[in-house]
Amino acid sequence: MPIIACLQIEPCKDKPQKVHMEKWITHGLGSKVGSLKLSQCIKTKHFLVYQVKMIYAIKADHCKLSKRIQKHDQVSKRLAYLWERGKAPSIAMATRPGPLTEWPWQWMGSFKYLVLAPAALHTVHRVASKGWGDLDPAYTIMLPALLMRMIHNQIWISLSRYQTARRKHLIVDRSLDFEQVDRERSWDDQIIFNGLLFYLAYATVPNVSLMPVWRTDGAIIIVLLHMGPVEFLYYWFHRALHHHFLYSRYHSHHHASIVTEPITSVIHPFAEHIAYYLLFSIPLMTSIFMGCGSVLAVVLYITYIDFMNNMGHCNFELMPKWIFQVFPPLKYLVYTPSFHSLHHTLFRTNYSLFMPLYDYIYNTMDTSSDELYERSLKGTEETPDLVHLTHMTTLQSTYHLRIGIASISSKPCGNSVWYMWMIWPAAWLSMVLAWFYGSSAFVVERLKLNKFNMQTWALPRYNFQYALSWERESINNLIEKAILDADERGVKVLSLGLLNQAL
Numbered sequence: 001m002p003i004i005a006c007l008q009i010e011p012c013k014d015k016p017q018k019v020h021m022e023k024w025i026t027h028g029l030g031s032k033v034g035s036l037k038l039s040q041c042i043k044t045k046h047f048l049v050y051q052v053k054m055i056y057a058i059k060a061d062h063c064k065l066s067k068r069i070q071k072h073d074q075v076s077k078r079l080a081y082l083w084e085r086g087k088a089p090s091i092a093m094a095t096r097p098g099p100l101t102e103w104p105w106q107w108m109g110s111f112k113y114l115v116l117a118p119a120a121l122h123t124v125h126r127v128a129s130k131g132w133g134d135l136d137p138a139y140t141i142m143l144p145a146l147l148m149r150m151i152h153n154q155i156w157i158s159l160s161r162y163q164t165a166r167r168k169h170l171i172v173d174r175s176l177d178f179e180q181v182d183r184e185r186s187w188d189d190q191i192i193f194n195g196l197l198f199y200l201a202y203a204t205v206p207n208v209s210l211m212p213v214w215r216t217d218g219a220i221i222i223v224l225l226h227m228g229p230v231e232f233l234y235y236w237f238h239r240a241l242h243h244h245f246l247y248s249r250y251h252s253h254h255h256a257s258i259v260t261e262p263i264t265s266v267i268h269p270f271a272e273h274i275a276y277y278l279l280f281s282i283p284l285m286t287s288i289f290m291g292c293g294s295v296l297a298v299v300l301y302i303t304y305i306d307f308m309n310n311m312g313h314c315n316f317e318l319m320p321k322w323i324f325q326v327f328p329p330l331k332y333l334v335y336t337p338s339f340h341s342l343h344h345t346l347f348r349t350n351y352s353l354f355m356p357l358y359d360y361i362y363n364t365m366d367t368s369s370d371e372l373y374e375r376s377l378k379g380t381e382e383t384p385d386l387v388h389l390t391h392m393t394t395l396q397s398t399y400h401l402r403i404g405i406a407s408i409s410s411k412p413c414g415n416s417v418w419y420m421w422m423i424w425p426a427a428w429l430s431m432v433l434a435w436f437y438g439s440s441a442f443v444v445e446r447l448k449l450n451k452f453n454m455q456t457w458a459l460p461r462y463n464f465q466y467a468l469s470w471e472r473e474s475i476n477n478l479i480e481k482a483i484l485d486a487d488e489r490g491v492k493v494l495s496l497g498l499l500n501q502a503l
Contacts, residue, residue, distance in 0.1 A: 098249030100271035103189045115192055119143075119199045137295045138211050142198045145299050149191050149306060156262035156310035158403040164261075165402065165443040165455075169316040169379040171341045171372065174259045175448070183256065187263035190273055194302075197277060207288045211295050218292035222301050225283035227333075227355065233279060234353040235362070241272075242348065260344055262310035280305060308354040312340040317376035332357040338373045342366045382446075383490045384455040389441060389482050390497035391459040391466075392434075395427040396420075401458075402445055434460035441482040457482060459500070466499045476503055 105112040123143065126134065164170065202208050241251040250269045257264045268276070284301060287293040311318070314337040324331050335356050343350040349366040352359045359365035392398065399408040399420065408420070438460025447454040459478050465471045479500055486494050 096248045097269070098246075098271065100274070101250070101253075101269040103186070103193075103270045105189075105192070106186075112189070112192060116146075116195050119195065136209050136211075137213050138202060138208050141295050141299060142195070142202070145198070145302070146191055146195045148299075149194065149302070150188065152303065152306050153187065153191075153263065153266075153310065154405065156314075157405075160262050160310075160314050160316070161403045162442070163314070163316045163318075165446050167382045167446060169318070169376055171315050171317060171338050171376045172259050172345065176259055176261070180257050180259070183253075184261065184263050184267050187266050189270075190266045190268075193270075193273060193277070201285075205285075205288060207291065207293065211288065211293050211298075213294060214296045215292050215294040218287040218290070218294050219297040219300070221287045221290065221292060222283040222297055225286055226301070229282055230279060231353050231355045231358060233282075235351055235358040237275065237279070238351045238353070239364075242351075255344060255347065258344055260313040260315055260341065262313050265309035265313040308335075312337055312354070315341065317373060317379075319373075319377075321377060332360060336373055338376045339369050342369060342372060381489075382453060384446070384453045385491070386452070386454045386493040386495070387486050387491050388454070388456050388495045388497070389459070389479065389486075389500055390444075390456060391499060392431075392462045394463060395424070395431060398427050398430055399423070431462060435465070439478075440485070441478065457486075463499065466503070472503060475500075479503065 103112075105115050108114065120143065123139075126139075167173070240246060247255075250272050254264070254268050254272075257267065266273075280301075284293070284298055287297065312335055317336065317338050319334070319336045333355050335350075335352060335354055339350055339356060346366060349364055350356070350359055350369065351364055356365060356369075399405055402409055405423070441457040441459050444456040444458045446456075459475065459482070461471070461475055461478070466475065479496070483494060
């Protein structure tokens with residue numbers, strides 16, 4: 001039985017406004033409330049938000065649902081927060097997992113990449129027996145394409161978490177909870193699935209092995225089919241996912257993340273990913289069966305999907321205003337992070353994939369989309385009350401920064417994983433780049449205790465560099481610059497890490 005939360009909302013005296021309770025009943029439940037038992041209220045800026053203890057006899061189609069509310073405090077505070085910012089309340093709905101919810105290799109844990117081992121061994125055997133000359137462009141690009149997707153997503157993760165720590169252009173000013181971090185740790189499952197589909201298509205579709213590196217006509221067909229059938233079908237499929245039957249079994253898993261990150265875009269049950277890959281295969285397989293497909297067009301289309309997915313789920317606005325001023329129709333063709341953020345906070349609006357056109361056509365675009373975009377783009381510079389100025393320690397500590405690798409940074413520093421040795425070159429590269437180009441401290445994380453704002457800043461220097469005599473002047477300059485910057489921003493208290501104090 002799913003947990004369903006409802007609200008009774010009454011206007012405060014200072015701003016009367018009629019609000020129909022049944023309008024805000026859960027995500028797509030589409031039914032009226034039988035009876036409610038209400039207790040305790042939280043006063044927001046314009047509304048009294050009541051917590052719900054129990055729901056009786058709620059009818060959805062032919063199903064009777066009755067369940068106690070276990071986390072009514074958290075639900076009420078979340079809704080109060082949204083009301084204070086002029087947003088409609090979002091209703092938390094627990095999942096009732098349907099068939100094919102879990103990934104087939106979930107039981108393998110960190111060893112799930114062994115799923116791709118047969119494909120990798122086949123490649124090695126093919127090269128060893130027939131030489132590199134036997135590999136066609138499509139076969140050659142498969143493993144590098146998967147690696148490129150990993151790197152592409154990791155760049156977005158690091159960029160997003162750095163910008164979130166800075167908090168200048170935030171859309172939803174809330175922190176992530178631990179459940180979301182754990183839930184989104186498996187964002188790379190869909191890349192493993194992508195690899196299996198690559199090899200399956202290569203083995204079963206003859207035209208794949210015959211694809212050239214590039215064909216312009218095939219790329220044009222992919223663009224047109226994406227703008228037409230893919231965007232149209234996704235819009236209506238997405239609306240269907242918000243029906244209570246599919247939402248409670250599948251899509252609520254994605255919407256459990258109110259504050260989105262780029263990797264939130266790919267956190268779906270396995271069954272949903274099957275549907276999405278079938279949808280995105282329409283342009284690719286059509287061009288391949290027509291004989292005009294090309295390797296580069298396939299890779300670019302997948303990169304485009306990753307780019308737009310990651311960009312749209314950032315919790316900060318990054319689309320510059322001048323782009324829409326130079327070409328106004330672009331607002332129908334490209335969405336923004338703030339546009340899609342409203343879908344995660346309001347749920348019944350802004351359903352489009354990447355092109356808001358269909359929300360305009362079917363009148364599901366939220367009227368506050370432009371206002372939220374303007375407000376997020378303008379941003380506000382937060383002044384912390386306290387700053388702790390620290391530094392990097394070891395190369396391994398790089399992995400555990402929030403801007404680092406998500407699957408590692410969410411674990412204790414002492415817990416190493418088997419593949420950590422594979423990314424040592426990346427750690428060394430980051431150290432060298434920080435050494436030569438790190439000219440100022442950067443924000444690592446931000447904490448808030450009631451109304452007391454705290455930030456941790458880190459100098460781009462490691463422990464061993466503090467022991468180098470020729471580095472002391474450079475590090476002192478970085479410390480001085482950070483102190484002056486904190487003073488200019490009105491920071492009340494600044495503390496130094498141990499090695500920073502020693503200098």
